[in-house]
Amino acid sequence: MNPLPDPSDSRAVLLGVSWYSHLENLPGVANNLPALAEAVCGPFGWGLNDQHCTVVAEPASLDQMLEPVSTAAKDARDTLLVYYAGHGLLNQQQELHLGLPNSRAGRGRTAVPYSWLREAISEGKAKRHVIILDCCFSGRALGAMSGPATLADQAWIDGSFLMAAAPETGIALAPPGEQYTAFTGELLAAMKDGVPGTNSWLALDDLYLHLRSVLASKGRPLPQRRARNRAGELVWGRNASYQPSFTRSARPLEGTADWPNPDRFLDVAEFIHALALVRAISGLTQRELSARSSTPLSEGSISRLLNRADLPHRWTTTETYLTACGLHQAHIVRWRAAWERLKAAPSRHQVTKSPTPSPSFASAKPHRSRLRAMVRRAQFRSKNVQ
Template sequence: MTAKPDPLQSRAVLLGVSRYSYLEDLPGVADNLPALAEAVCGPFGWGLDAEHCSVVAEPASLEEMLEPVSMAAMSARDTLLVYYAGHGLLNRQQELHLGLRNSRVGRGRTAVPYAWLREAITEGRAQRHVIILDCCFSGRALGSMSGPGSLADQAWIDGSFLMAAAPETGPALDPPGERYTAFTGELLSTMEQGVPGAGMWLTMDDLYGHLRSVLTSKDRPTPQRRTRNRAGELVWGRNAGYERSFKRPAHLLATSSAWPDPDRFLDASEFIHALGVVRSISGLTQRELSSNSPTPLSEGSISRLLNRDDLPHRWTKTIEAYLSSCGIPDDHIERWKAAWERLRAASNHALSTVTPATTPEPDSSRSLRSRFKAIGLRKQSPTKRSSH
């Protein structure tokens, strides 16, 4: 397993409830879901194909919430992301429940026990789990939270990275006049703007540290995390604020001066990173790029190209079609090809100059098997919407 999720073997399920019969509505949640789905599937997220990211808006029953999670858990082999935004409630035993449309304060049977969601998540074969909870929990639907255990403690899954939007003693916010909930809005902003001073890739620990700092500085609820088995090193996405060989433009204008300069790429990682930046500058989704391509170009091919760890071994029609669909002119594409040839030649030269390790004499007392180790692989509300 690498630090970056394999987009073909990973899945995401985004759950959200914004409308309630007996609790205060949370309009920001409705806008959270499509925006986060686009970000997770985009070049600065995991690059998932759309069919691998399920958006479950306004689930009205336990089955409607849990069945998509169960299906995703069974098909994911690398990483599973589960996100929930809505009202968080506590039953009399202080156990976390996730609100549904008809949930009521003090009636745990009207909401989904988090323990059941946790069971659905862990019944699959994914190697890693990322759980993001944008909710508060309390004895009341609105107001401060209380209880002997923290939200993160109650939501724990061994081997996972859990990020909770608020501490156990405070609410999560859906501020009036803001498009998104406070936590998810900052998460989306971080994916769009990046983290200045951080590396090319943002890990879950990078993301959490930045969100905690920014939200605390704005006097908003301080998020929590729980991580184990080095899950914090899992890559959340490319850092849009990373500056090395070029700067990401302040606004997305597909002009020649805005494109990354291939003559300045220093290594394969910059070449791959620049491919993602080009897509961002174009403002087009992977589906639109596929439809606009002058030659056949599938969304899966785009996803694989943007999520490579190394330089493509051959200059293919896929690279040319992708750059052309993004709006790169033909003469500029030739410069990209020249950059690929330069970096490829440098890589081959580096490999040819490596001194081979001395091969030890065979040991007849050891079997061949013992000499090798396998490497495993928008909205506003006239009333205050302070918590959920």
């Protein structure tokens, strides 16, 4: 799974109701929407095009709330984010409803059933769904409530990541005098200031644990979350507080004979073997490469790349890896040409496991010896430099 959403194939819909005719107003919600849109579209978020992030403020009807979600769901192929802030209401059957400006406490028919929002989300073909619900059940909204089901239980969608701002409590989400609602305010702060002690990229699970800790320290409602199919590994954005634990950089070997020459790769085995040589020549560990990568690349992904038995199916991971190792773009272009050349030869994609070398392996032996010699020379020079 690629943990970073593709901005061109991902969509976001941000819904919010701050003013009510019959319920307590939530002025912080009006501030949540533009701030969150800017964060999601910014360089520390998903980097979405403004046209791919739809903000729906004060939807007055069911159609005004659901139609933008339905449209975004049909357009998204990678990841769909749906956010709602406002009053959460329950009907007589204790089913979750999302408040509209004219909603009334205890009257589910005046609000939007969450099940209908879930249906609109499910209409599309996005591989992943991220649902964030910043709503609670205040005493003024609906009074006492009972029943074993929690907010997350009612809002669950298979294959998605759901984060709910609060359990079934009567605590208000919008403390008087604060710019944002309590939950979204901490969410925005985490995107702006980062989360100490985590990686260079902030995964949804990391974000959830941070928000739960911060909100608990302030005595505020604790968020809940549900995730399936590794959705918690999905990247929410760059971690602004990340500080690399090393100062070394990849050795600037571009233009020398030290890097393996991709023009000479005879088969997939040489391609994979040369990827490992690049890391060895760079002098960087897998952990350091992961931290240097311009897009998320975990140590596990690097290990799988270097130990696979076939050609990488997608070029993006290989390109990120080579860039982190220190190769310049001109050299990476030659690597891609080699990848495309080998990809066009299906019969030679699989690494041979037989103890008897094939003709291509036999002819490659002198070249592999040269590659190993290159590594030894590079390591010797590296030791002398140190």
